[in-house]
Amino acid sequence: MASYTGSVASVARQHTGLLLTGVLLGLLGVGASLAQPWAIGNLIEAAGGGAPMTGPVAQLVGLFCAGALFSSLQAYAIGRAGENIVFDVRQTLIGRLLRADLTAFGKESQGDIFTRTVTDTSLVKIALSQSLAQLIVSGATVIGGVVLMFLIDLWLMVITMSCLGTASIISVALARKLRKVALQNRDDTGAFAGDVQRVLSALPTVKASRAESREAARIGGLAERTRRSGIRVNAYNALLMPSMNVGTQGALAVVVGVGMAWVARGEMDMASLTTFIMYLFQLVSPLVMFFMGVGQFVQGRAAIQRVDELARMPQEADDPAGAAGPAPFWQLAPHQPAVEFHDVRFAYRRGKRAETTQVLNGVSFSVPARGLTAVVGPSGAGKTTMFQLIERFYAVDGGRVRLGGQNIEALPLDTVRGLVGYVQQDSAAMRGTIRENLTYAHPHAGEDALWEAVEMAGLTTVIAQLPHGLDTELGDQGSGLSGGQRQRLCIARTLLQQPAVMLLDEATSNLDSDSERDFRDVVRRVSRRCAVIAIAHRISTVIDADKIVVMEGGRVRATGVHHDLMERDELYRRLAGSQLHAENGSAAPAAGPERLEPWAPPPSFAVGWPPYVGLTEQTLQLRPIKSEEHR
C-alpha cells in the first residue's frame, strides 16, 4: 500500500484524506450538538410565549438525528483510517525488519522488537485515529461551546473560564508527566518481552541448568518494573480526568448560584440561564473526552517514538544500480573459481557502542566451481564468519569476495543468495509442514524436483515413515525430527534452490553410522553439480574433500588435500590426530599420516561410528551415538 519514508507520521500523512473526512464528519456532528441547546432555548421561549411548538420540536429532532448520524459516520471513517495506518506501518516495519542489517539487528532484543511491532503499533493506531479525532472533535465542541456561552453572558463565562482554566493547566502538566511514564512503561514492557523470549527459546537449556527459579526471579523483576511503571501511568491517567471534572463541576456550581441570583434580581432571563447551563453541561463531556484523548495520544506518541526508532534500523546495502536479473541456477562457469577470497578482513561490531572483534585478518583462498572444499580449523578461527560473508550477511571491511569471478558487492543481493545455498548447523528448520520447510527457498518447486531433492538428501525413508509424509507438522525450530534429519531437510531445501555454491556447516554429532555414510554420499553427489564448501567436523568429509582450507586465528594457514596436509601442516596433523585419538579410545599421541589411512570404522564402534569426529576440537564424543530413529 503506502511506501515508507522514515516515520509513522509519513505513513499517517498518506491517509489524511480519510482522516480529514472523519474529522469533517465529526465537526458536522459538533455543529449539530452545539445547536441543540439553542433549539431547546427556542422551545422554552415558544412554550413560555404560547407560540406553536412544532417548529422548535422539528428543529430539535432534526439536530438529534443529524448529530447521531454524523458521529457514527465519523467513528467508522476514523476507525478505518486507523486500521489502514496500522496495516501500512506494520507492513513496512516487517519489510524493513526482514531486510535489516544483521549487525544492527543483533544489537536489539528480539522480544522488544516483537513488542514494538505488535503492541506499540496498536497504540499508534489508537493515537493516530481515535485519540486524534477525539482531540479535534471534542476540542471543536469545547471551543464552539465557549464562544456561544460568551455570546450568551460574558461575566458568567469569565467565571466558568477561571474554573476551567485552572483545571486545564493542571491537566496539561499531568499529561506531560504521563508521556514520560508511558514511554518508560513501553520500554519496560519491551524488556520484559525480550527476556521471556530469550528464556522460552532456550527452555531445554534453562531446565538442564536448573535455572527455572533464577529465571523466574529475573523475569519476575522485569515484570515488577513493568507493573510499577504501569501503575504510574494509571495514576496520572486517573488524575487527569478528575482534575477536569472538578473544574467543570466547580464552574457549574458557581454558574448556577450566580445565575439564579441574577435571574431573581431580573438581570438575566431564565431561558438564557438554562441555555448557558445546558452548554456548560454539554461542555463537560467533551472536556473530559478531550483530556482522555490527550492521555491516549500522549501514550501513543511514546509508542510512535519506539516504532520510529525500530523503523530506522539500518538496512542491508541496496543493490547496485543496473545490477538485476534472475538468479542463475546451478550455473557458474565451470572453468573459473566459484568463490574467491582476496585478502579479506572483517570485524564484528558488538553492542550499542559497536566495540569491534577482529575476526578475519587477510583471508585469501579460492573454491573450484565443482567438488567439495572442506574448511577446518580450531573453534573461533572464523569459519562460520567466512560463510556469512559469502552470503553477504555482512560487508567486508577490506579485500574482496568474488562469486563466479564477480565482486559480490556488485551483484544484486537476490542473485548472490540465489546462487549460494546455506545449510546451517542448527535452527534452520521452522515450524510448519515438512513440505513448507522444503519449498521455503523455492516456493513453486514441482513435485518431481521436490522428491528428487528429498532422495538426494537421503530423506525418502524418513518421510515415508512419518504419519502424514510431507505434510507432517514440525514444531518450533523443526522439533519432531532428529538433529541429523533436520540437517538433511535443510540440505534438501537448499538443493531445491539449485544453488551454484552450497555452504554446509556440518553438524558435529547428529548422524549415526548409516546416516553418516548416506550423508557423505549426498555431499559427494551434490558436489558433482555445484561447489560445496563444508565446515568439516567429520574426518570422512575431510578425506573426501577435493580441497582443504586450514584456518587459524582469522587467517588461512594452509590449503591442500589430506595426504599433503598431513605431511606438511602441523595444525592439520594435530586436528586429525585428536580425531584418531578419539576413534581409538586410547591415549595415543597424535597420529601420523600412515595411521589415518585407510579410513575405515574400527569394529569396536560398529554402532554409531564414527561418533563426533571433531576435527576442530578436543571435545570428542567417545560414546557411540544411538540411531537417530530411536531419539
Ligand SMILES: Nc1ncnc2c1ncn2[C@@H]1O[C@H](COP(=O)(O)OP(=O)(O)OP(=O)(O)O)[C@@H](O)[C@H]1O
Ligand atoms: N555475531 C557476532 N558478533 C560478535 N562476534 C562474533 C559474532 N559471531 C562470531 N563472533 C566472534 O567471531 C569469532 C569467529 O567466530 P566463528 O563463528 O566464525 O568461528 P568458527 O571458526 O566458525 O568457530 P566454531 O568452529 O566454534 O563454530 C569468534 O571469536 C566469535 O566470538
